[in-house]
Amino acid sequence: MTSAVGRPVQRSDIAAKVTGQSCFPQDYSSKDQLYAKVVWAAHPRARVLHIDASRASGVPGVMRVLTAADVPVNEYGIMTFDQPVLVPVGGETHWTGDRVALVVAETEAAASRARDLIDVEYEVLQPIIDPAAAKGAPDLVHADRDSNVIQHLFVHRGETEAALAQADLVVEATYHTQCVEHAYLQPEACLGYIDDEGRVALVVATQWPHDDIRQLAHILDVGERQLRIIVPAVGGAFGGREDMSLQPLVALAVHLLRRPVKMVWTREESIRGHGKRHPFSIRLKTGCTSDGRLLAIEAECVSDAGAYESTSVVVLSDALSFIGGPYHYPSCKVDGYTVYTNNAPGMAMRGFGAAQAAVAYELQMDRMARALRIDPVEFRLRNILTDHAVRLTGNRMPEGTGARECLVAAAQAAGWSECEGHWLAPEITQPALAERRRGLGVACTYKNVGYSFGFDDKSTARVCLHLEPSGQIARATVYLAAVEVGQGVTTALAQIAADALSLPVERVKVAEVDTATSPDAGSCSASRHTYMSGNAVYLACQKALRERVQALRGETGEQTIEASYTYRGKSRRPTTDWDPVTGECSPHFSYGYGAQVALIDVDTETGEIELLKVWSANNAGKVINPATVYGQSAGGLAMGLGYALMEEVVHEAGQLRTRRLSEYYVPTALDMPREFVDIQIEVPDPSGPFGATGIGEIPLLSTAPAVLNALADATGTYLDTLPATPERVWHALSPGRHAL
Amino acid sequence: MAQLSFVLNGCPVCASIEPGDLLADVLRDQLGMIGVKVGCGEGECGACTVLIDGKAVLSCIYPAPKVAGCAVTTIEGLGTSDQLDVIQQAFVECCASQCGYCTPGIVLAAKALLDANPQPTREQIMVGISGNLCRCTGYYQIVDAIALAAERLTGGEP
Numbered sequence: 014m015t016s017a018v019g020r021p022v023q024r025s026d027i028a029a030k031v032t033g034q035s036c037f038p039q040d041y042s043s044k045d046q047l048y049a050k051v052v053w054a055a056h057p058r059a060r061v062l063h064i065d066a067s068r069a070s071g072v073p074g075v076m077r078v079l080t081a082a083d084v085p086v087n088e089y090g091i092m093t094f095d096q097p098v099l100v101p102v103g104g105e106t107h108w109t110g111d112r113v114a115l116v117v118a119e120t121e122a123a124a125s126r127a128r129d130l131i132d133v134e135y136e137v138l139q140p141i142i143d144p145a146a147a148k149g150a151p152d153l154v155h156a157d158r159d160s161n162v163i164q165h166l167f168v169h170r171g172e173t174e175a176a177l178a179q180a181d182l183v184v185e186a187t188y189h190t191q192c193v194e195h196a197y198l199q200p201e202a203c204l205g206y207i208d209d210e211g212r213v214a215l216v217v218a219t220q221w222p223h224d225d226i227r228q229l230a231h232i233l234d235v236g237e238r239q240l241r242i243i244v245p246a247v248g249g250a251f252g253g254r255e256d257m258s259l260q261p262l263v264a265l266a267v268h269l270l271r272r273p274v275k276m277v278w279t280r281e282e283s284i285r286g287h288g289k290r291h292p293f294s295i296r297l298k299t300g301c302t303s304d305g306r307l308l309a310i311e312a313e314c315v316s317d318a319g320a321y322e323s324t325s326v327v328v329l330s331d332a333l334s335f336i337g338g339p340y341h342y343p344s345c346k347v348d349g350y351t352v353y354t355n356n357a358p359g360m361a362m363r364g365f366g367a368a369q370a371a372v373a374y375e376l377q378m379d380r381m382a383r384a385l386r387i388d389p390v391e392f393r394l395r396n397i398l399t400d401h402a403v404r405l406t407g408n409r410m411p412e413g414t415g416a417r418e419c420l421v422a423a424a425q426a427a428g429w430s431e432c433e434g435h436w437l438a439p440e441i442t443q444p445a446l447a448e449r450r451r452g453l454g455v456a457c458t459y460k461n462v463g464y465s466f467g468f469d470d471k472s473t474a475r476v477c478l479h480l481e482p483s484g485q486i487a488r489a490t491v492y493l494a495a496v497e498v499g500q501g502v503t504t505a506l507a508q509i510a511a512d513a514l515s516l517p518v519e520r521v522k523v524a525e526v527d528t529a530t531s532p533d534a535g536s537c538s539a540s541r542h543t544y545m546s547g548n549a550v551y552l553a554c555q556k557a558l559r560e561r562v563q564a565l566r567g568e569t570g571e572q573t574i575e576a577s578y579t580y581r582g583k584s585r586r587p588t589t590d591w592d593p594v595t596g597e598c599s600p601h602f603s604y605g606y607g608a609q610v611a612l613i614d615v616d617t618e619t620g621e622i623e624l625l626k627v628w629s630a631n632n633a634g635k636v637i638n639p640a641t642v643y644g645q646s647a648g649g650l651a652m653g654l655g656y657a658l659m660e661e662v663v664h665e666a667g668q669l670r671t672r673r674l675s676e677y678y679v680p681t682a683l684d685m686p687r688e689f690v691d692i693q694i695e696v697p698d699p700s701g702p703f704g705a706t707g708i709g710e711i712p713l714l715s716t717a718p719a720v721l722n723a724l725a726d727a728t729g730t731y732l733d734t735l736p737a738t739p740e741r742v743w744h745a746l747s748p749g750r751h752a753l
Numbered sequence: 754m755a756q757l758s759f760v761l762n763g764c765p766v767c768a769s770i771e772p773g774d775l776l777a778d779v780l781r782d783q784l785g786m787i788g789v790k791v792g793c794g795e796g797e798c799g800a801c802t803v804l805i806d807g808k809a810v811l812s813c814i815y816p817a818p819k820v821a822g823c824a825v826t827t828i829e830g831l832g833t834s835d836q837l838d839v840i841q842q843a844f845v846e847c848c849a850s851q852c853g854y855c856t857p858g859i860v861l862a863a864k865a866l867l868d869a870n871p872q873p874t875r876e877q878i879m880v881g882i883s884g885n886l887c888r889c890t891g892y893y894q895i896v897d898a899i900a901l902a903a904e905r906l907t908g909g910e911p
Contacts, residue, residue: 021848023845023846023848024845024848024850026853027844027845027848027850027853028834028837028845029834029853030850030853030856031837031841031844031845031849031850031853031856031857031860032788032828032829032831032832032833032834032837032841033786033787033788033789033827033828033829033856033857034788034834035853036787037790037854039791040787195888196886196888197852197854197888198790198792198798198800198852198854198855198886198887198888199790199792199852199854200791200792246852246853246854247852248790248852248853248854249851249852249854249888249889250852251888279794280792280793280794280795281794498852499851499852499853499889500851500889501851640848640894641848643848643893643894644848644851644889644890644891644894646891647890647891647892647893647894648851648888648889648890648891649891650891651887651888651890651891651892652888673793673795673797674792674793674795674797674798674886675793675795675797679798679886679888681883681884681885681886681892682878682879682880682882682883682885682887682892682895682896683879683880683883685879685891685892685893687875687876689891689893
């Protein structure tokens with residue numbers, strides 16, 4: 014039998030997707046369903062003085078107007094319970110995505126009409142919008158905290174100041190990355206109902222159904238067994254569905270009214286109502302020897318956490334942990350702060366802190382290489398992390414470190430050549446038009462796979478073998494709540510199970526995610542499911558095979574064999590949190606690596622950048638499915654291109670100025686480089702299933718720095734603020750020049 | 754309330770509409786065409802693309818009364834899982850769908866493109882789907898799929 018792993022096995026969900034038969038949450042309805050609509054906070058920071066629902070309640074069909082007084086326990090949050098379900102009278106709004114009331118009505122039209130008739134009286138307060146200023150300010154976003162700084166994290170290792178003082182070259186720069194919207198194509202929607210066993214059941218797109226249940230049980234003050242989440246087709250996630258959005262509202266309405274309730278957000282509500290990628294400001298000061306050996310890095314990072322904590326501390330942790338890039342620095346002094354403001358909350362987004370860090374450290378590497386007149390590939394390779402090398406946090410890299418392989422592959426594909434240890438960039442022909450300049454940029458990046466900093470990351474899989482009378486395995490069903498958000502995890506896990514069981518992949522079914530039957534596989538984030546749930550599925554299959562042998566020996570006549578396995582990340586590589594004194598730690602158990610080379614043209618008259626060609630090499634450890642890995646690579650490039658050139662959520666005094674897709678530029682087919690070379694690298698991680706590690710986030714990381722380094726190659730100018738819009742590029746290329 | 758009659762996926766249908774009703778809502782809510790996806794409500798993302806008399810139209814901003822007497826094709830009017838049409842089959846083979854929310858709209862945009870231009874260049878394919886956003890794939894596998902479908906439809910490959 015040919016192995017399933019390593020082949021472009023057809024996605025198990027694709028026939029339903031191309032025929033429109035896939036059901037997303039908005040496609041579910043229930044007889045007798047009610048409709049719910051939110052009253053959003055009108056101001057980013059205001060005290061709610063009074064809520065008058067009398068006019069709304071008079072609208073025919075309105076069942077109930079819910080306010081904070083109706084919420085059993087009015088707090089939730091993925092890390093800290095600092096977010097209210099509904100802002101209470103007397104309480105303050107913290108961003109314009111706060112919800113003040115919920116209208117439930119017999120029809121959607123009645124709910125909408127009534128929503129517009131709810132009168133909320135506010136005392137408007139001055140919003141806190143600048144994280145740098147908020148850092149030490151006495152005016153607090155959350156009055157019950159002693160500071161707007163949620164957390165200060167650091168790692169101080171070695172004699173950084175002395176090393177910088179002795180360095181042949183010191184480069185200092187400050188980078189600013191922007192607020193980004195996930196812009197998954199499917200806006201939030203949910204159908205809630207009371208199921209046959211009396212549970213509050215939600216059909217909803219989420220990345221971690223079991224964690225939603227943990228938070229919802231707290232809100233409703235019920236046991237977790239009283240709740241159920243069914244995850245149908247999910248229209249993209251990218252981190253944006255890790256925090257709950259409309260789940261608390263629908264669960265509350267169903268819990269109180271005991272009727273099915275449906276809520277569908279418009280795109281405007283989606284953009285308003287869920288968190289964003291954290292904007293970061295990152296100051297770097299790095300030093301190296303004249304022959305290109307890195308000596309020390311000093312970094313100060315400030316991230317805008319916005320209104321609620323969410324995963325801001327972990328995003329900051331990742332940013333700090335990766336701020337040196339995949340390079341060895343003998344000493345470091347790294348500090349970071351994540352700060353509350355009245356802007357949209359910073360939440361998880363593909364790249365999770367490592368994306369912001371990559372922009373800073375890869376521009377910094379390029380600046381140093383340029384100043385030393387060393388080829389940028391060669392400079393990186395002189396310092397690159399390899400197996401067992403000491404990384405920024407003081408611990409050693411594990412086996413399977415694939416940064417070098419990615420960088421070499423991307424550079425060679427793009428035309429670099431090596432001669433006696435020296436690397437030579439390819440000659441590029443400049444365009445005929447004088448105002449167009451062509452440049453080639455490189456970037457090499459890495460990121461953790463799985464949950465870090467001592468978190469007990471685990472995934473549980475249950476495998477059911479259906480036996481023929483002869484005892485042969487007829488087919489297998491795998492149960493686990495590893496959410497398919499489009500990345501292809503369901504197919505990859507079926508492939509892993511098929512090979513573990515020596516079954517054709519067509520005879521393996523991964524059951525749909527329903528917390529009533531699917532064990533907790535952890536979150537669909539941190540590029541972790543192929544690695545974590547792949548290990549869980551593989552080991553559950555092995556356990557089932559052993560139990561099958563025992564059943565056959567005992568001639569028990571059993572027709573089905575079931576086995577569960579919980580894979581823990583720490584079982585092979587324990588991780589630790591920041592040391593309180595030095596900050597040194599062993600934060601991550603597995604990593605993904607990538608490198609990209611970007612060829613661009615920049616029009617110096619208009620500031621426009623055209624991406625001509627990208628070479629993208631990513632280490633999957635083992636490619637489980639080359640077609641879906643290619644999809645991650647190309648999709649990551651598209652999202653990275655948007656990050657580099659066009660995407661930005663603009664706030665003005667805490668109000669979103671970016672409210673809809675016509676005001677937010679997601680790359681189209683025409684924005685993609687016409688030539689794309691995907692290179693799949695397989696430096697195995699011995700702790701992963703078949704050597705696989707994660708790939709989901711990696712292809713996004715290198716795009717923005719590679720493009721900005723290409724801009725510098727073309728023009729000699731580094732742009733330190735994203736995105737590189739034509740206006741920004743134009744101004745950077747011509748300081749002092751004014752637009753006509 | 755007015756009666757609206759048109760041909761949906763080859764069958765005559767009737768719907769009761771208000772003057773301001775949008776085609777996407779009528780197709781989804783009254784006629785059960787859940788393959789019509791609404792992503793933005795302002796004609797930006799293309800997820801709601803349907804064909805009206807063979808032309809790709811954004812149904813989330815298209816007034817429903819205007820389809821009176823027209824032939825409307827939604828994704829449900831192409832192939833089924835057991836019998837995919839050529840474009841859908843190419844999407845399956847090229848792994849041209851990830852989350853799938855944009856897919857019905859892009860398949861229909863591709864159909865309109867190939868009906869009008871059976872042998873498009875890759876650049877023409879990219880222009881043809883440039884009104885459809887996909888946040889997952891980076892578009893290359895989609896362009897590959899449409900190119901493959903074009904080849905098969907014009908007899909270039911069995």
